[in-house]
Amino acid sequence: GENVEQHPSTLSVQEGDSAVIKCTYSDSASNYFPWYKQELGKRPQLIIDIRSNVGEKKDQRIAVTLNKTAKHFSLHITETQPEDSAVYFCAASITSGGSYIPTFGRGTSLIVHP
Amino acid sequence: DVKVTQSSRYLVKRTGEKVFLECVQDMDHENMFWYRQDPGLGLRLIYFSYDVKMKEKGDIPEGYSVSREKKERFSLILESASTNQTSMYLCASSSPPAGAGELFFGEGSRLTVL
Numbered sequence: 720g721e722n723v724e725q726h727p728s729t730l731s732v733q734e735g736d737s738a739v740i741k742c743t744y745s746d747s748a749s750n751y752f753p754w755y756k757q758e759l760g761k762r763p764q765l766i767i768d769i770r771s772n773v774g775e776k777k778d779q780r781i782a783v784t785l786n787k788t789a790k791h792f793s794l795h796i797t798e799t800q801p802e803d804s805a806v807y808f809c810a811a812s813i814t815s816g817g818s819y820i821p822t823f824g825r826g827t828s829l830i831v832h833p
Numbered sequence: 834d835v836k837v838t839q840s841s842r843y844l845v846k847r848t849g850e851k852v853f854l855e856c857v858q859d860m861d862h863e864n865m866f867w868y869r870q871d872p873g874l875g876l877r878l879i880y881f882s883y884d885v886k887m888k889e890k891g892d893i894p895e896g897y898s899v900s901r902e903k904k905e906r907f908s909l910i911l912e913s914a915s916t917n918q919t920s921m922y923l924c925a926s927s928s929p930p931a932g933a934g935e936l937f938f939g940e941g942s943r944l945t946v947l
Binding site for chain 1: 936
């Protein structure tokens with residue numbers, strides 16, 4: 720099955736700095752790569768995603784890049800703010816039975832210091 | 834807004850008890866998932882379902898079973914609870930990828946097995 724490695728497990732930055740979280744995956748059939756943010760005590764929520772036919776996608780301060788050859792993808796957050804503090808999960812999804820089945824990384828705890 | 838509701842936020846059970854975790858979604862989604870979340874291990878897939886009365890094993894199905902008698906409801910069953918099943922359980926739903934793929938999560942059910 721798919722295996723997703725996520726690094727770092729903890730990331731501490733000062734407000735205004737950039738943060739980068741990296742993930743690698745093993746199954747070349749994976750074709751959909753979402754990122755979820757989970758604030759303390761809350762449910763995970765999708766913040767950005769990218770499909771295998773795209774190399775980069777941006778949404779305001781958040782961007783995701785994908786290198787299919789190397790099987791890695793990254794989340795970039797610029798101008799970090801204290802409200803960005805959360806656990807971030809990457810996932811790599813294969814299509815099975817017409818649906819995306821994601822395998823998640825272990826998560827990165829991002830701490831943004833004011 | 835999609836709503837995924839898990840019946841119990843907190844449960845305390847004894848070893849050997851049968852445990853039912855219920856999940857209901859209100860968006861007519863075909864796909865439903867059960868994940869287990871443990872610190873440092875991320876989200877691990879237990880079972881998923883594409884449609885009523887069908888189920889597929891995820892990465893860690895041992896000790897669990899599921900039931901999907903109606904499209905909106907997906908139940909996770911622990912036939913004989915053990916202490917190593919103490920965890921946070923997250924239910925999610927999604928639609929097949931007609932451009933989509935996002936998982937909508939419930940609030941989670943925190944189970945403690947004594």
